[in-house]
Amino acid sequence: xxxxxxxxxxxxxxxxxxxxxxxxxxxxxxxxxxxxxxxxxxxxxxxxxxxxxxxxxxxxxxxxxxxxxxxxxxxxxxxxxxxxxxxxxxxxxxxxxxxxxxxxxxxxxxxxxxxxxxxxxxxxxxxxxxxxxxxxxxxxxxxxxxxxxxxxxxxxxxxxxxxxxxxxxxxxxxxxxxxxxxxxxxxxxxxxxxxxxxxxxxxxxxxxxxxxxxxxxxxxxxxxxxxxxxxxxxxxxxxxxxxxxxxxxxxxxxxxxxxxxxxxxxxxxxxxxxxxxxxxxxxxxxxxxxxxxxxxxxxxxxxxxxxxxxxxxxxxxxxxxxxxxxxxxxxxxxxxxxxxxxxxxxxxxxxxxxxxxxxxxxxxxxxxxxxxxxxxxxxxxxxxxxxxxxxxxxxxxxxxxxxxxxxxxxxxxxxxxxxxxxxxxxxxxxxxxxxxxxxxxxxxxxxxxxxxxxxxxxxxxxxx
Amino acid sequence: xxxxxxxxxxxxxxxxxxxxxxxxxxxxxxxxxxxxxxxxxxxxxxxxxxxxxxxxxxxxxxxxxxxxxxxxxxxxxxxxxxxxxxxxxxxxxxxxxxxxxxxxxxxxxxxxxxxxxxxxxxxxxxxxxxxxxxxxxxxxxxxxxxxxxxxxxxxxxxxxxxxxxxxxxxxxxxxxxxxxxxxxxxxxxxxxxxxxxxxxxxxxxxxxxxxxxxxxxxxxxxxxxxxxxxxxxxxxxxxxxxxxxxxxxxxxxxxxxxxxxxxxxxxxxxxxxxxxxxxxxxxxxxxxxxxxxxxxxxxxxxxxxxxxxxxxxxxxxxxxxxxxxxxxxxxxxxxxxxxxxxxxxxxxxxxxxxxxxxxxxxxxxx
Amino acid sequence: xxxxxxxxxxxxxxxxxxxxxxxxxxxxxxxxxxxxxxxxxxxxxxxxxxxxxxxxxxxxxxxxxxxxxxxxxxxxxxxxxxxxxxxxxxxxxxxxxxxxxx
Numbered sequence: 001x002x003x004x005x006x007x008x009x010x011x012x013x014x015x016x017x018x019x020x021x022x023x024x025x026x027x028x029x030x031x032x033x034x035x036x037x038x039x040x041x042x043x044x045x046x047x048x049x050x051x052x053x054x055x056x057x058x059x060x061x062x063x064x065x066x067x068x069x070x071x072x073x074x075x076x077x078x079x080x081x082x083x084x085x086x087x088x089x090x091x092x093x094x095x096x097x098x099x100x101x102x103x104x105x106x107x108x109x110x111x112x113x114x115x116x117x118x119x120x121x122x123x124x125x126x127x128x129x130x131x132x133x134x135x136x137x138x139x140x141x142x143x144x145x146x147x148x149x150x151x152x153x154x155x156x157x158x159x160x161x162x163x164x165x166x167x168x169x170x171x172x173x174x175x176x177x178x179x180x181x182x183x184x185x186x187x188x189x190x191x192x193x194x195x196x197x198x199x200x201x202x203x204x205x206x207x208x209x210x211x212x213x214x215x216x217x218x219x220x221x222x223x224x225x226x227x228x229x230x231x232x233x234x235x236x237x238x239x240x241x242x243x244x245x246x247x248x249x250x251x252x253x254x255x256x257x258x259x260x261x262x263x264x265x266x267x268x269x270x271x272x273x274x275x276x277x278x279x280x281x282x283x284x285x286x287x288x289x290x291x292x293x294x295x296x297x298x299x300x301x302x303x304x305x306x307x308x309x310x311x312x313x314x315x316x317x318x319x320x321x322x323x324x325x326x327x328x329x330x331x332x333x334x335x336x337x338x339x340x341x342x343x344x345x346x347x348x349x350x351x352x353x354x355x356x357x358x359x360x361x362x363x364x365x366x367x368x369x370x371x372x373x374x375x376x377x378x379x380x381x382x383x384x385x386x387x388x389x390x391x392x393x394x395x396x397x398x399x400x401x402x403x404x405x406x407x408x409x410x411x412x413x414x415x416x417x418x419x420x421x422x423x424x425x426x427x428x429x430x431x432x433x434x435x436x437x438x439x440x441x442x443x444x445x446x447x448x449x450x451x452x453x454x455x456x457x458x459x460x461x462x463x464x
Numbered sequence: 465x466x467x468x469x470x471x472x473x474x475x476x477x478x479x480x481x482x483x484x485x486x487x488x489x490x491x492x493x494x495x496x497x498x499x500x501x502x503x504x505x506x507x508x509x510x511x512x513x514x515x516x517x518x519x520x521x522x523x524x525x526x527x528x529x530x531x532x533x534x535x536x537x538x539x540x541x542x543x544x545x546x547x548x549x550x551x552x553x554x555x556x557x558x559x560x561x562x563x564x565x566x567x568x569x570x571x572x573x574x575x576x577x578x579x580x581x582x583x584x585x586x587x588x589x590x591x592x593x594x595x596x597x598x599x600x601x602x603x604x605x606x607x608x609x610x611x612x613x614x615x616x617x618x619x620x621x622x623x624x625x626x627x628x629x630x631x632x633x634x635x636x637x638x639x640x641x642x643x644x645x646x647x648x649x650x651x652x653x654x655x656x657x658x659x660x661x662x663x664x665x666x667x668x669x670x671x672x673x674x675x676x677x678x679x680x681x682x683x684x685x686x687x688x689x690x691x692x693x694x695x696x697x698x699x700x701x702x703x704x705x706x707x708x709x710x711x712x713x714x715x716x717x718x719x720x721x722x723x724x725x726x727x728x729x730x731x732x733x734x735x736x737x738x739x740x741x742x743x744x745x746x747x748x749x750x751x752x753x754x755x756x757x758x759x760x761x762x763x764x765x766x767x768x769x770x771x772x773x774x775x776x777x778x779x780x781x782x783x784x785x786x787x788x789x790x791x792x793x794x795x796x797x798x799x800x801x802x803x804x805x806x807x808x809x810x811x812x813x814x815x816x817x818x819x820x821x822x823x824x825x826x827x828x829x830x
Numbered sequence: 831x832x833x834x835x836x837x838x839x840x841x842x843x844x845x846x847x848x849x850x851x852x853x854x855x856x857x858x859x860x861x862x863x864x865x866x867x868x869x870x871x872x873x874x875x876x877x878x879x880x881x882x883x884x885x886x887x888x889x890x891x892x893x894x895x896x897x898x899x900x901x902x903x904x905x906x907x908x909x910x911x912x913x914x915x916x917x918x919x920x921x922x923x924x925x926x927x928x929x930x931x932x
Contacts, residue, residue: 396499
């Protein structure tokens with residue numbers, strides 16, 4: 001079997017930068033990525049789309065094309081369209097490509113699997129026409145597809161970015177329904193000092209807001225009691241703002257209240273995670289290089305804790321320094337010397353984070369939804385079902401999964417895991433760390449039985 | 465004394481016993497583990513199964529038959545009490561065979577057992593064509609099957625949930641997140657947990673699955689139980705594809721096809737492996753070729769709780785009378801017997817089932 | 831199922847013919863299948879096996895599994911596929927009826 005010094009999973013900023021760096025340091029590298037073309041979600045399909053609509057998408061997006069080109073031009077085995085479904089000791093990684101199963105072995109693994117939208121369960125969020133704001137961006141970046149009559153709901157800079165891009169494309173959203181409040185902003189201002197060191201981010205935010213306002217897009221802030229109405233598809237967003245109920249008819253609703261690490265691969269390796277209160281999510285335990293307590297497994301990018309694309313890129317390079325040192329390609333001294341400027345860059349890039357996290361906190365109404373709200377989209381389990389499970393003694397998500405089926409569907413809990421943890425913690429009066437998370441097992445993504453069977457080397461194993 | 469019975473272990477075995485005792489008006493406290501405990505109740509295959517059990521010990525075959533016969537009423541009562549459904553189908557089940565030799569070999573063993581059971585062992589042999597009439601999706605490699613009419617399958621998770629609900633409704637105290645560290649006996653039993661919870665009880669039932677291996681000796685049991693890993697697969701929800709369950713695959717009430725299971729001696733490692741998944745997938749496709757296009761959505765490894773001969777252990781402690789070891793690998797099949805019949809044995813009633821052959825005296829001192 | 835599209839397409843790419851639930855569609859060759867179906871006005875990609883509720887793409891990044899479609903008998907994520915001529919795309923069967931062997 002093909003054995004590599006380093007296997008990188010994910011070709012977003014962290015994965016692309018890490019792979020290119022690792023090859024320069026003399027390592028043999030394979031990159032497995034699910035998408036047909038490199039970029040991850042932030043730079044989705046960037047080499048094609050930057051040409052078609054770079055001006056609309058902006059400089060920050062177009063920058064990703066240089067990372068993709070650098071990776072493409074390196075001596076990297078880059079396997080696009082590869083869906084990883086098992087990572088086992090050794091390391092042995094099983095994946096699907098072109099409809100058949102394959103395996104690769106590597107001494108070290110870098111997980112660069114990025115972020116997911118924080119689940120935002122609201123009444124009506126499963127209706128066709130309701131999507132994540134990230135999905136709206138992907139439609140625009142990759143396919144040049146724009147929603148004609150959309151309402152953006154939630155909070156955070158990404159909401160402004162997509163709104164600004166829609167304005168530039170000539171189809172401004174019908175409204176921004178924002179959940180952050182004035183007091184969130186006031187609380188955040190004590191971190192304004194740090195934020196000013198990251199002033200570029202704030203300046204960008206203000207420019208986007210100005211463009212949105214110039215286009216006459218109505219903004220509602222401090223919105224509560226948000227739901228999506230519709231029979232067979234989204235027809236309107238209903239919410240309360242300043243004591244008044246509003247109803248805005250629309251065809252498309254884009255939801256967003258932050259992104260969270262995609263922990264599926266890390267969890268499947270039993271890497272311990274801890275709750276990060278400032279980002280309201282679990283993050284993997286890592287050392288200063290991104291190595292996990294499972295020796296040889298590194299994590300870089302948003303999967304290690306949300307930092308954004310630039311931090312991901314630098315963290316990918318930082319992790320490779322330790323990987324190269326461990327593989328005998330760098331001395332400890334060289335490693336540490338090269339790491340110092342990278343660490344400074346990461347600190348600078350993260351300076352605005354505490355301000356942003358406090359100014360745009362997750363929407364409370366979606367962290368602990370009302371009983372009738374579906375929280376597990378796959379199995380259509382409600383918040384009330386989870387609270388009932390708690391009453392039957394479920395202290396954590398795994399027992400609650402057995403009782404409610406939450407997390408049993410094909411998405412493997414990606415869009416209900418944090419909600420279930422939060423609901424159980426609330427109902428049982430425990431912390432998120434005490435409550436824990438789903439035990440993630442293979443397959444990380446569904447795989448056909450035929451494909452699995454074709455990988456069987458012997459007759460049915462270990463069966464009486 | 466706080467309670468008549470302390471049940472150590474809140475899985476299907478412990479809760480079934482607790483439920484039966486509560487129905488008799490006894491006070492019961494159940495001590496259950498945490499979210500990450502090894503839980504066979506969460507990982508089992510869900511068969512309510514008779515065939516192939518007790519080939520060397522007809523009393524075990526009979527005990528399984530007794531339980532299977534009580535299951536429908538048991539499930540109905542739980543459903544009625546809680547408003548939760550406990551799906552159960554008892555329309556027979558298959559032992560599928562890929563060779564005439566293994567089929568004939570199994571049939572001759574069944575004949576011996578049938579004789580020992582006085583003829584009460586209703587099975588028939590279906591050749592490939594007869595089987596295909598019952599199971600249109602069966603593959604050409606399957607030469608035939610033994611259809612046993614006392615077999616069936618249930619939804620084991622809904623059973624667990626209904627028991628958890630009804631035990632509480634009947635007034636049982638269920639303490640969760642507990643790790644029992646010590647059990648002592650003076651007047652009655654004192655049970656201590658790692659978080660310094662204590663419970664005093666007149667009697668103790670140890671139904672802690674693999675946990676019995678550590679706790680058992682403190683109560684005077686040998687408790688020779690070991691883990692055996694079974695990997696299980698489940699597909700996406702599919703249209704009806706499989707009529708009756710088999711040891712290879714069954715279609716669960718929610719629509720997924722459940723495929724099992726490996727038998728692996730790997731200690732307390734409950735991970736799944738690619739070779740395990742692939743081997744099970746290959747066998748399932750050999751039985752039902754249409755499954756080749758089905759997506760696997762979940763898999764898990766669970767640890768069977770096995771005694772040296774695979775049979776249950778029902779034992780009162782000689783050292784600490786009033787303490788009972790209850791352990792088995794077929795907690796779902798035996799749930800009805802544990803709920804309906806075992807309380808008589810624990811209470812020492814005259815009509816208690818004769819469980820002498822399940823005493824751990826049958827195992828040599830280790 | 832198919833209505834006036836709530837989406838606007840910026841690119842003009844050569845289109846190829848395929849079918850969705852038997853209806854012929856002309857979609858941009860090589861484009862993301864989920865995006866192309868949405869842009870062509872397909873509202874609901876499938877009904878859930880649990881309640882029969884309609885579903886359409888939600889995340890567009892292979893994580894949510896709401897955009898499932900059936901192609902060549904295999905249920906897969908439309909957002910992870912590209913448009914090709916001749917695809918016969920179906921909503922996955924969740925009727926629960928006994929499936930006739932092929």
